[in-house]
Amino acid sequence: MTGIDNTELLARFIVSSKWYRADQTIKPEAFLPHPEGKLSVTRHSGITKTELWQIGREVALSRQANLHGRTDLLAGDCRKQGLHVVPDEPPKNHVHVENWPSEKSAQKMIALELAKVSSNLIRQE
Amino acid sequence: MKTILHASFTPGFSDTAEFSTLQLAHASRSATSHREELNDSLIDLYLETKQENWAGYPSASLSTSCLRMVSDILQALPADIENPNLGADPDGQVTLEWYRNPARLVSVSVDPQGYLHYAALMGSKKAYGTEPYFDEFPQSISELIRLL
Numbered sequence: 001m002t003g004i005d006n007t008e009l010l011a012r013f014i015v016s017s018k019w020y021r022a023d024q025t026i027k028p029e030a031f032l033p034h035p036e037g038k039l040s041v042t043r044h045s046g047i048t049k050t051e052l053w054q055i056g057r058e059v060a061l062s063r064q065a066n067l068h069g070r071t072d073l074l075a076g077d078c079r080k081q082g083l084h085v086v087p088d089e090p091p092k093n094h095v096h097v098e099n100w101p102s103e104k105s106a107q108k109m110i111a112l113e114l115a116k117v118s119s120n121l122i123r124q125e
Numbered sequence: 126m127k128t129i130l131h132a133s134f135t136p137g138f139s140d141t142a143e144f145s146t147l148q149l150a151h152a153s154r155s156a157t158s159h160r161e162e163l164n165d166s167l168i169d170l171y172l173e174t175k176q177e178n179w180a181g182y183p184s185a186s187l188s189t190s191c192l193r194m195v196s197d198i199l200q201a202l203p204a205d206i207e208n209p210n211l212g213a214d215p216d217g218q219v220t221l222e223w224y225r226n227p228a229r230l231v232s233v234s235v236d237p238q239g240y241l242h243y244a245a246l247m248g249s250k251k252a253y254g255t256e257p258y259f260d261e262f263p264q265s266i267s268e269l270i271r272l273l
Contacts, residue, residue, distance in 0.1 A: 018173065018212045025227050028244070029212050029220055064176075104218075108232055108244035109253040116227040116246060 004085050006076025010041040010095060013056040014121060015065035024120040026071045028111035031118070039083075039097040044072070047093055053124050055091060073118040081110045159208065160199050166211045167195060167219075174213050187217055191237040194258070195219045198235060201262045206270050209233075218242075223270050231269050245269045 012030060014020060019030035033039045042055055052070075060067035075085045084099040100107055174186045198221075199209075209221035218234040231245040235258075243266050244253040256263035 016173075016213075018170070021210070021224065027212055027220075027222065028232055029214055032214055032216075034215050103255070104216075104234060104236070104242040105244055105253040105255050108234060108242060109251060112230065112232060112244050112246050112251070 004043065004045075004075045004087065004095065006074060006079060008075045009044040009072045010075055010078070010085070010097075011044060011052060011056070011070045011072055012039075012041050012118070013059050013070050014068045015060050015063065017066075017068060020068065020071075020121045026115050026118050026121060028108060028115045030071065031111040031114040032107055033097070033100045037098070037100050039100075041073075041095050041097055043087075043093040043095055045093070049125075052093075055093065056124075058091070067124070069121045069123040071118045071121060073114060077114065077117045081113055083110070160202065163199050163208055163211065164196070167192060167199075170211050170213055170219065174217070187213060187219060188237050191217065191219055191235065194237055194239060195221075195235050197260075198241075198258060198262060201258075201260065203262060203267055206262075206267060223273055225273050229273055231266070231273060233266060241266060243269070247272055 012026075014026070014030060016030075018027070020026050031039060040059075042052065042059075044052060047055075056067050056070055078085050078097050082099060083097050086096045086098055088094050088096045100110070171187050171192060176186075195211075202209075207223065209223050212220035212222060214220055214234055218236050221233045221235065222230060223232075224230040228246055228248055231243065234242040236242065239258045241256045241258055241263060242254075243256070245251060247269075252269060254265075256265060
């Protein structure tokens with residue numbers, strides 16, 4: 001896996017209906033780090049859209065969750081918030097977004113910023 | 126005005142049985158009747174987050190203590206503030222959201238200990254912090270919501 005450019009797209013798979021609104025915008029909760037302090041995303045680079053969706057389906061299946069779709073954002077948008085974008089395979093193209101502040105309110109502020117620049121919900125074709 | 130969330134949960138009970146034990150009893154309905162619709166949303170949220178890995182990885186379900194706290198907070202909202210949309214964080218906190226668009230919103234996470242963790246975007250301006258809840262909704266957060 002190569003280094004991740006700021007212009008590279010990262011996909012966040014949406015596995016809860018509570019993570020997007022009726023207008024298909026993504027809620028900040030989708031970008032909060034999990035309890036270990038990391039956010040899991042998947043690089044678009046080097047794989048087809050079909051392969052990207054297959055990864056999403058496998059993620060959802062392994063977690064016994066429903067795959068509602070995905071949202072995309074740029075690696076540079078994460079870095080603007082002081083976050084680190086760290087390749088962490090396997091699974092293929094998996095990335096951890098790290099360096100979150102410990103305070104919940106500060107995490108929420110970053111999550112609001114990421115949700116603002118992320119794409120609307122993209123459903124499987 | 127006080128809303129009391131009565132809940133009892135017995136391992137092995139079905140969701141339906143648990144649902145029937147989750148009752149919101151209103152001591153008075155006059156000033157906060159427009160908040161009542163939130164009770165169903167709160168119960169729906171509880172049931173959805175009971176599922177293991179509901180957030181896609183090991184994630185906390187909403188605790189009954191958190192539900193009670195949220196129920197109290199919803200009833201304590203100033204009358205001029207509209208109902209929030211409810212959500213859940215991976216750590217099991219309930220989120221109250223007042224939303225205009227992705228660049229104008231206020232999001233408040235309620236933790237079971239009674240702290241409100243908030244973040245707000247108002248176009249190019251932003252604010253975040255933590256306020257304790259002592260039977261009154263914090264004025265600093267109310268003001269942010271009114272600015273939306």
